[in-house]
Structure formats: C-alpha cells, structure tokens
Amino acid sequence: xxxxxxxxxxPGGMEDMTPRAKNAIENSDIIIGYSTYIDLxxxxxxxxxxxSSGMTREVERCTLVLxxxxxxxxxxxxxxxxxxxxxxxxxxxxxxxxxxxxVEVEVIPGIxxxxxAAAVLGAPLMHDFAVISLSDLMTPWxxxxxxxxxxxxxxxxxxxxxxxxxxxxxxxGIARDIMLKSRKENTPVGLVRNAGRQNETHTITTLxxxxxxxxxxxxxxxxxxxxxxxxxxxxITPRGYKI
Ligand code: SAH
Numbered sequence: 001x002x003x004x005x006x007x008x009x010x011p012g013g014m015e016d017m018t019p020r021a022k023n024a025i026e027n028s029d030i031i032i033g034y035s036t037y038i039d040l041x042x043x044x045x046x047x048x049x050x051x052s053s054g055m056t057r058e059v060e061r062c063t064l065v066l067x068x069x070x071x072x073x074x075x076x077x078x079x080x081x082x083x084x085x086x087x088x089x090x091x092x093x094x095x096x097x098x099x100x101x102x103v104e105v106e107v108i109p110g111i112x113x114x115x116x117a118a119a120v121l122g123a124p125l126m127h128d129f130a131v132i133s134l135s136d137l138m139t140p141w142x143x144x145x146x147x148x149x150x151x152x153x154x155x156x157x158x159x160x161x162x163x164x165x166x167x168x169x170x171x172x173g174i175a176r177d178i179m180l181k182s183r184k185e186n187t188p189v190g191l192v193r194n195a196g197r198q199n200e201t202h203t204i205t206t207l208x209x210x211x212x213x214x215x216x217x218x219x220x221x222x223x224x225x226x227x228x229x230x231x232x233x234x235x236i237t238p239r240g241y242k243i
Pocket of ligand 1: 112
C-alpha cells in the first residue's frame with residue numbers, strides 16, 4: 001500500500017518550503033501537480049518522476065494520485081502555498097474517503113500567499129483578518145459579496161485571493177467598493193505579485209487608489225483595518241501594545 005502526501009510547497013522558492021515538505025517530496029516516487037507548480041520545483045528534485053496536469057483538472061488529478069498510491073507508490077500531490085488553503089488537501093481527502101480501498105493521506109502545511117505577502121509589506125496581519133477568494137468558479141458571486149460585506153463591517157484586515165482574471169475583471173472593483181462602505185479612502189492596501197518568487201513585486205497604496213495598479217491572478221491583495229497605517233514604506237496593523 002502506498003501513501004499520499006498533500007504538500008504545500010510555499011509561495012515559490014525553495015527557501016520558503018518547509019523541511020517537512022522537502023522530505024515528503026524526496027521520499028515520494030511520483031510528484032503530481034498543476035504544471036506551474038511542478039515547474040517551480042522540478043529542478044530541485046532531480047531524478048523524480050513528475051506528472052503535470054492542467055488547471056481545472058483537480059478531480060482527475062486526485063483520482064490519478066489515488067490509483068498510483070493503490071499500486072503501491074508514495075505520491076506527493078503538490079499545491080502552492082498551503083495545500084489546505086484553496087489547495088488540494090480537501091478534494092484529495094474527499095476522493096480518498098470515497099474509495100473502497102483505504103490509503104493513508106498526510107497533509108503537509110506550507111506558507112500561504114497571505115503570510116508570504118504580509119512579510120513583504122511589513123506587518124499588516126497583526127490583528128484579526130479574513131481571507132476571501134474572488135473566484136466564482138465554485139462559489140456563487142452573491143455569497144462572495146456577502147462575505148466581503150461582513151468582513152468589511154467587522155473591521156477585519158482582508159486578504160483577497162484570486163482577485164482578478166480575464167473573465168471577471170470587474171470583481172475587484174466591486175470588492176473595493178464594498179470595503180469603501182465601511183472603510184476610509186486612505187485605508188492602506190498592499191498588492192504583492194509573485195510573492196517569494198524571482199519576479200516578486202509589491203505596491204503599497206490605498207483603498208481609493210488601488211485599482212490604478214496592476215492586479216492579476218498572481219497577486220494577493222491585503223486591505224488594512226481602521227487602525228492600519230503606513231510608515232517607512234511598511235504597512236502596520238497595530239496589535240494594541242502601548243509603546
Ligand atoms: N494554496 C495557495 C492559494 C491558491 S489560490 C496558497 O496557500 O497560497 C491562488 C491565488 O493565491 C492566486 O490567485 C493569488 O491570489 C494567490 N497566490 C498564490 N501564490 C501567490 C504568490 N506567490 N504571490 C502572490 N499571490 C499568490
């Protein structure tokens with residue numbers, strides 16, 4: 001009987017991959033994942049068998065992983081960031097649970113885009129925060145808007161994943177407008193593109209001006225709460241310490 005590791009490989013570079021994630025991949029016979037993530041790690045694990053698959057093929061990918069594990073292989077199914085945050089951990093467990101034959105699945109966490117980006121920006125996540133994906137592929141847009149409204153009203157620092165794609169370029173503007181209903185125009189906003197990767201860039205802006213900058217599917221957006229401020233080029237959300 002084989003084994004399945006669902007591995008969060010971190011935001012990009014090997015430096016941000018945990019030793020536990022590295023070990024799992026090194027101890028696997030086959031590494032399976034979305035082609036962009038396989039390309040990120042391929043050169044660092046030479047001699048391994050890699051299988052890349054396309055974006056919206058998660059169910060097939062997990063079914064393949066299960067088949068290979070039942071043949072006796074140890075498999076690493078890789079996700080960028082954390083495998084349990086909009087990653088492969090949930091669907092892999094669901095598919096493994098459905099199978100008649102039981103196979104062990106171990107979920108290995110990784111540094112998610114929000115924390116990788118927060119470190120680039122300073123310390124924006126020092127207080128309660130919400131993470132919301134603007135992808136409506138599997139979540140109705142009405143529900144996404146409702147969550148944005150509650151996060152805004154609750155004064156949560158808000159991280160937006162999947163902020164913009166070709167088919168839904170207007171969502172980020174609507175999300176911004178929802179935030180503006182209960183947050184000031186000069187609320188700090190950080191945009192980090194390709195956090196932890198060679199081509200990383202970041203912008204510190206405000207809720208009023210954030211749409212003037214490039215935002216795409218490689219970007220994570222962090223919107224501050226009512227206390228968040230910018231100083232010396234860093235975003236800080238105070239925890240409340242007296243200094
Ligand atoms: N499991 C991943 C998230 C996958 S959802 C994680 O934990 O990070 C994909 C979205 O995550 C992207 O659209 C983008 O908003 C964000 N993202 C993932 N990697 C990123 C990176 N290196 N830099 C900036 N944003 C990233």
